[in-house]
Structures are given as structure tokens and as C-alpha cells.
Amino acid sequence: MSKKQWPSWGHGEQAQQHYLVEPRALAGGGDVRHVHAFLRACGWRDKTQRGGPLALQSPDRTVRIEYQPAGMPGGWTIQGAAAPGRDAWWAHLGAQTPVEIVAGFTDALTQPRAAHAPNVWAPLREQRWRRPPETEHVTATSPDGSAWVQYRPSAGGGAMWWSGAQDRQGNGWVAQFTPSTPLHLVEAFTAALASPEPVMRPLGHVPHSARLRTTSVSVLPSQLGAWQQARITAARAATWASTAPRNARPRSTAARHHAPTGGARARH
Template identity: 60%
Template structure:
């Protein structure tokens, strides 16, 4: 017997939505696309009712926040210094599509790949042009979005990204030089994804530079799509926790140069 999500029923009516391309001009979207994935991944919800959204990672080294009240507001993601990583910070404007924000924040919950990250590869694979002078810049095929590795006159490096329409700059994103590159690659992968994103009627940006396709969606379909994403996060979290608690522990063996009474480094 198939499970029925809340809202399924014979009397439900389809709701008008729009598929929007390119995704970098689709507008902010539903914040729950980001927050419910973090919650399902075991992150602690520290938000206040009617206030800022705040989520802390399970080890309390990373915080994701969203502030709708101040200017410019938007997303802030910060990592505390650890033995392996310097402190870092990322700021993404409130009009960065949640699907692109999620590319970055989802990666925070996942095991880091052993492969060396390449921020530019996802952009080049989708036909983004690149230009190198004092900085290195990748520009979307429509010319309305960019990613730049910027070096100041003092030698300080920083990552920037942004998008614009005929009305001006739509959003900006900045990443400190210490931001882990695999997270920035996750961001550029989501940014360059050619798949459209969906917005409900009344939430389509007023721009002639976007392409829209009208679709009718049942509330049950929306619920099922959202639940599938949450279920994927819960499953991945359970698998990681299960592996961490059941894998055999190795007894460290003292090496030939270990000092008496110390444990050899692994």
C-alpha cells in the first residue's frame, strides 16, 4: 500500500507554477529548501520565532544563518577555526536562488571527496567563458552571471559571484580566501546547472531575460518532492552515523620513533 502524504485527496486542485531558466535569475525561492535539509541532516535549529534563521552543525563548527530584516541581509555561513581548517565566511544575498544556496549548504553535511576540488570545472563544462588578466573570471553564456577569483593590490585573494538583469545587479556572493574550495565548487556546480527551477505564481522575477514554462502542480506532488529531499538527507545521515559507530577501531601501534608513553600518529 502506497503511503499518502498530507494533502493527497481526490478534491485537490492543481496550482500554477513556472519553470524558470536560467536558474541564476529565478529569485530567492522557499527558504525551507535549505533549512529542512539541514534539519534532516541533524543540524541544530537555533532560530527564534519571528527572528533570524540559525542552524548549527552537529559538531558546532559551522553556522548557517539567514537575516531578512537588515540590509543587505541574506545568507551568512561561517566556519570556526579547527586543527585542519582556518576560520572562513561566506555571504550570499537574499536573491540568490535557494537551489544554488543549497549546493553550498548541502555540501556542508556530506563527506568530503578525496579528489582535489576544481571550482572552474562545473562552469566550463556548461559553456561558461573564462578570461584571465589580473583576476580570473568565468561568465555565463547569457552574460548575466559571473564567478571571479580576485586578487587585490595588497595580494589578498577573494572569491566573488553575482548576477544581474536589465534592472541592475540581482545578487552577490562573497567567499573569504580560507573558504574550503570543495564548498565553492559545490556552489559553482549548482550555479551552472542547466536545469530550470520552479517558482509559484506571483514569485516570478520581472525580467525579460528569463524564460518561463507554465506548469500545473498538485499540492501532493510538491509535498512528495520536498519529502524526497528530506528523506535523502535523513538516509545519508543515518548511513554516516551507522558507519561511524560500527566500524572496527584500530589499536594504534607505537612507531620506532615514538617517545616512551606517547601514541604514534596515524
């Protein structure tokens, strides 16, 4: 474990101890506001009822997301309505799935699709995930063996995407996606899963795992707030740009620098 301290602390603020955790797949669930606040900034409606799970609905009412921290099954459930040429779909990610990985999937729901054909395996290959040749199903595993992605075809129509992470202490999670889940969303998930960037967790929220590498950092509350607000501001700006009348948009915008989110290193 190493320690790092941010310079230029403000007056009257008490720095808090956090940890940069890697690999991110085993970092634990994290703060659900990383997902929730971003979607709200993108115009999603909060459908949470008293005593019920956190619930969000897309502006066009075609996708619903629920988060249940406990229960069977706990975690994130995303349901998409049928569309021309595509059946209804769903995805479930366990409660200990890091929110940064969940956000890889859910953020993609708010963004225009890329022009290229999606490739679920491409982000894994870029990070040197292995494809063991002697497996019953098409599988890729992370370099340290703690995480995996698998596609299980079935002649009976029960094909499924599976993913997850686990260590020897029993920490971990499992995610599954129906075969009708749009592949660009699954690709966004694998990109977030395979990212080598560490994620940030506060003191007391780092799982006990022999596989984790942590860097201790002292962070001001104002810094955390600024990083979180930058993510929300970016979401609002992108939403406005996609919905505002063309003649109301500025002809040019200067490039803006956004501070890192809770899962990125601050650079000075």
C-alpha cells in the first residue's frame, strides 16, 4: 500500500482518507449516486416509491432501471422494451458490481450509438484478456484471473452473456445479459470492466481481498464534490446538445477540461 497527498488544500477543510483501488472489478459496489445522478442529469425520471427499490425510467419510457441493495436478487436490473427488429431485453448486475462498471453500461443508454459495429471482445483484447482455448463456452479472463466474460450459446434459445469477478475471500459479483441486449451496451460494459484505471473508495469501504492493490490518498470534500459535479455537468451539456433546436446551439464551443470522477487519479 502506498500513500499520496493532494497539494493545495483549502482553508477550513479537513482532508479525508480514500483509496485508489485496483483491479476495479473487486473494488466493491461504491456510491450508487455515480449512476443515479448522471441519469437524472440526462433527463431520466425518478420512479422510486417509498419502501421500494431505487427506480429510474428513460425519457422515452423504453428502459427502466432498478437498484435493490439487498434481497433476492439484489443489485441492478435494467429492462428494455421491444423495438422493431429486436425483442425485449434485460440485464442484471449484482449489488457488488462497482458503480463505475455499472455506469459503463447505463451511461451508454444515454449516448448515440457509434457508427462501427459493436464488438464485445475488442475492449478485452486491448487489455490483454486471455481466451482459453479449452473451454465449453467462449470465455475471456482478465490477466490476473479475477474477472471473466462468457457467452453461452444454446440451441434451445437460452443463450446468455455472463460476467463477473471473484477472489479467494469470496468477494465478487455476477452479471448476466440476455442475447437480445443491444451489443453496443454489452461492449460498453466490457470496456468499463477491462479499464485499467483504479476507482476511488472511502476509508472503511474497501473489501478485504488479497488481490487488491490500494493507494492511500487524502482528498478534500470540495475536490470530491467538484469531480462529481463535473460528471453531472457533462451529462447535462450532452443532453442539451442532443435535444436543443439546431438554431439555438452555439456554432462553436471551446474544449472544456473536466476534473476526474471518483474513479480517476487527480493530476496536478
